Amino acid sequence: MRTRLVLLIVACIVAGACSDDAGPERAAPTTTAVPTSTYDVDEAMDGVREDVVRLVMERDGLDRAAAEVRADELMERGVDTEVVDQQFSLFANWMDNHQSHPVLGRHWTEDEAECAVVTMIQVEGIGRTGALMNGASVGGMAVADALSLVQPVGYCTDLLALMKTDMVDLGVPQDPDCLLAGVGEEDVAKWFVALFMHGREGFNAAMGEDLDLTCPAGS
Incomplete structure (x- = not known):
């Protein structure tokens, strides 16, 4: 399980921001260029639940039984499974293909690659991240899109x-x-x-x- 992505999902669960209540930036990304992910979402979500339980125990001072009840409430209320599935699909696709990223992706460490995609998801949202990944091209991109592809890499690596x-x-x-x-x-x-x-x-x-x-x- 990728720690940064799990932390991203845990954070949005606790903040109540994982539900499908956003505007255009949450639109489903084009997937024609994205291979089907083999990432085990169910297994990953089990890990997310455990992290939410621990976070609630630490934050609210609850015992484990009460924290489990609270965690289940948060996950039921705060998680749109389609959004989470998109997060894992984007993540898995990025990690499988980051070595071909034009911004020196062949030299990134795994940690740097993870950091870059999670940062992009946090900043841009699921829909726009997917659109950026599918629409990336050498030449012909708008300045805002080009910056959105480069800045997360600059944040996570020493260019x-x-x-x-x-x-x-x-x-x-x-x-x-x-x-x-x-x-x-x-x-x-x-x-x-x-x-x-x-x-x-x-x-x-x-x-x-x-x-x-x-x-x-x-x-």
Whole structure:
């Protein structure tokens, strides 16, 4: 079970925010590009219930029996199973495919990948997260959509360190530390926003504005 996603669901249960009472952002995402998840939702929800019981015991000072009753009330009142199922489907799809994410996904740790998708769900909601995942493209995206794809990754990873690693793996002849001197994480994030908006040419142009192109080969 993925701890961050469980905590997200537990938090929205206790806050009463897991029911299907939202507007357009809760619309079901397009699923044509999303494979069927093999994630065991029932097993995961058993774990969620246990975490809710523990949270209620700590928060309200109840014994276990009373906390179980309270937890069941919260889950019955606060959980829309379709919403939770969408959360797990998005999560499973992301974790299965994050290595192909254009924002250096091949270099993310599992924890970083988990953090990024949970952050996106928290910020964007289920429907918009699904739409962003299905509609992501290299080039042709609106600035708001591009930012929504890049910012969670920037929050959960060190984009500058990932870029250095990528340059080493690609065998760039210049020293990455020289090339990236004076470059910050926000600059790297800007490059990937340009990638989603303007394609590879936009990425290269944005990166070229910030790299130290005076670095000699073998430096």
